[in-house]
Amino acid sequence: MSPSKIFAACVASVFLLIQLYVIVPFGYTGKWYWPFVDYRMYAGSWHRGDVIEVYEARGQPCDSVPQDETVEAGGLRSQEADRLGFELGIGSSRFQTVAARVKAENADGDEARATIGAAIERRFPGHYCDAQIWLQSYTVGVDDPLDPSRHWNLFQAWPLAGVTDFR
Amino acid sequence: MRELLRKLDRHWFAPAPLRDLALVRIFLVGVVLFVFPPGREQPGPGELWTPLPVLKIMMLPFGEWGAQPQFMLLEAVHLVRWVSGVCALVGLGTRASLLCFAGSNTFLEAHSYSYGEIHHAGGGTLLYIALFALSLGPPHTRMSADAFLLKMRARAAGWRPPDREVTESELARWPLRVAQWCIALAYISAALSKLGYGGLAWLNGYTLERHVMGDVMLKEPLLGRWFAALPTIALSAISIATVAFESFFSLAILYPWLIWPFVVGGLAVHTGIYLTQGVGPFLPLVCTYVVFIESLRTTFPFRHGLWARYDGAKARLLRNWPRPD
Numbered sequence: 001m002s003p004s005k006i007f008a009a010c011v012a013s014v015f016l017l018i019q020l021y022v023i024v025p026f027g028y029t030g031k032w033y034w035p036f037v038d039y040r041m042y043a044g045s046w047h048r049g050d051v052i053e054v055y056e057a058r059g060q061p062c063d064s065v066p067q068d069e070t071v072e073a074g075g076l077r078s079q080e081a082d083r084l085g086f087e088l089g090i091g092s093s094r095f096q097t098v099a100a101r102v103k104a105e106n107a108d109g110d111e112a113r114a115t116i117g118a119a120i121e122r123r124f125p126g127h128y129c130d131a132q133i134w135l136q137s138y139t140v141g142v143d144d145p146l147d148p149s150r151h152w153n154l155f156q157a158w159p160l161a162g163v164t165d166f167r
Numbered sequence: 168m169r170e171l172l173r174k175l176d177r178h179w180f181a182p183a184p185l186r187d188l189a190l191v192r193i194f195l196v197g198v199v200l201f202v203f204p205p206g207r208e209q210p211g212p213g214e215l216w217t218p219l220p221v222l223k224i225m226m227l228p229f230g231e232w233g234a235q236p237q238f239m240l241l242e243a244v245h246l247v248r249w250v251s252g253v254c255a256l257v258g259l260g261t262r263a264s265l266l267c268f269a270g271s272n273t274f275l276e277a278h279s280y281s282y283g284e285i286h287h288a289g290g291g292t293l294l295y296i297a298l299f300a301l302s303l304g305p306p307h308t309r310m311s312a313d314a315f316l317l318k319m320r321a322r323a324a325g326w327r328p329p330d331r332e333v334t335e336s337e338l339a340r341w342p343l344r345v346a347q348w349c350i351a352l353a354y355i356s357a358a359l360s361k362l363g364y365g366g367l368a369w370l371n372g373y374t375l376e377r378h379v380m381g382d383v384m385l386k387e388p389l390l391g392r393w394f395a396a397l398p399t400i401a402l403s404a405i406s407i408a409t410v411a412f413e414s415f416f417s418l419a420i421l422y423p424w425l426i427w428p429f430v431v432g433g434l435a436v437h438t439g440i441y442l443t444q445g446v447g448p449f450l451p452l453v454c455t456y457v458v459f460i461e462s463l464r465t466t467f468p469f470r471h472g473l474w475a476r477y478d479g480a481k482a483r484l485l486r487n488w489p490r491p492d
Contacts, residue, residue: 004305005180008341011303012179015296015345016352023356034219034280035273035292037353045365046377054384092385094215094283115214122212136384140377145395 048141055099055135055155059120059128099133102156117160132157183340185333187460189310191343192301193256196268198454199294200252205272206279210238215282222277225270236278247271255298258311265302269295293353293455297346304342308333344420346458351417358413370410372403379443388445395443405439412436423462430456430463 001009022036101112117131135155138145216235218226226234236244248271254264273295308314361369368374376395383391397405412432419429433456437449456463 004338008303008338009179011300012341012345015300016348019349019352023352023359032220034221034277035295037292037356040356040360040364042378043357043360043364043369044374045368045371046374047368047371048373050373050377052377052381052384054381056385118214119212138380138384140373140380141399145376145380145383145392 046140050140052138052140053100053135054137055096055133056152057095057099057116057120058132058134059124059160060130060132060157061127062129099155102133102158113156113158117158121160128160130157131160179341179344180337181340182335182337183343183461185305185307185309185336185339187464188301188304188339188342189258189307191297191457191460192258192261192265192307193310194457195294195297195301195454196252196255196265198451199268199272199291199298200249200256202454203291203294203451205248205275205291210235210241211282217283218281219277221273222281225274225277235281236274241275241278244271244274248275258307258313261307261311261313262302265298269298269302272298291451293346293349294451296349297342297455297458300342300345305336305338343458343460346455347420348417350452350455350458351420354413354416358410361410361413370403370406372399372401372406375402375406382444382446386445388441388443390442391444394439409436419459419462423459424466426459426462426466427468430459 018033019036022033095116098112098115101108102116103109104112113131116133120128120131133155134152136150136152138150143150213235218233218235222236223233226236229236229240247267251264251267251271254260255268272291276291276295306313308317365374376399379391379395382388383395395402412429416429416433419426434453437452440446441449
């Protein structure tokens, strides 16, 4: 075997063995070895009757009137609070985890509110006076995905006090 | 044992056209450079900083272990990415420029994944691995500025060019094989995770409805609600087909005649995910299929008809070409 072939065989083995190491056994840890990744996304299983809850961040501009506590899906553009979506610099799944904690009246809740508040202030300094987290839920196998009367409900709102240097 | 080694040798090192390698290089560099730029352009918030190991290693020359790259460094890496990308595209200093291009893209994408969110939304992972493999492959002597300059230099020195140009190399196959097996392993990983973590319940139809609705509520993709409203049995059948596709994709490497059904299947899966969930690296992954160029070319269903028509048209053109008297 020529030296070039031996080199090629070594390189190929390294690439494929690392990828194999990362994906077996199946767990969370492999993602840290990016660009060799375990593709575990969407791998959980669900059943009829399970409930999904998704959260969304919005900001209430300082010069607007606070809005009602329920907004129909699809009617969001006319509302005065702005949807901040994924612009906060917090990845989507991490945002969902943090947002679910904002209602808690303890240190955990304080930290979640501070994290989202700081992200809003950093991204849109001085523009919003209130941070809001809205919730929509869906029951698998029971709710109708095509139902036009689905609602976003205000989950938690709190004033932004010019937080600019959260840890 | 000897037979197995012989088969392995043939699988990885059977002579392959250097032109295929050049075409793959040009295509992959082009799409990574112009179509899929790496994610975040500026340093993110320090409190979310959770660097990936690969970035910690790449940052070692610039700071302590786990340091966060600052704006100027990111700008410099962007510049290196553009310069090396253009050089790799035209084939100037091809190996070095490919290595720099793959490295700079890896750096930038790893940086954007170092704020607590790691996934494959950018889809660049497999493209970068393919670029690394190409950079370590044989010299790029086809469709490259390097080859052109070499010819010019040889001509200037009065050397006579060889009668027949080298068109194949036994080292031209392995970089593409590495990329092919990485794609197959990614798909196998996806299938094993679903069955290993979610179990057979992943195939029950409700799971797919849940995953689609989770994205629908946040992003309202084009066909999401309609898809989630399909009968549970239909969603179950689609789940089974998806896992089957992911589990058996590697067959397309071992049996090249299967590549077209799997490519069409891959297009369906990734386009479907994009239209119903608004997520997924469907375009980068589909672009990565170019590493199957040889199988795609040699097993294209209509190739005989097309080649025959092309040859016929060429012959007619030559026959009717006006000749000087």
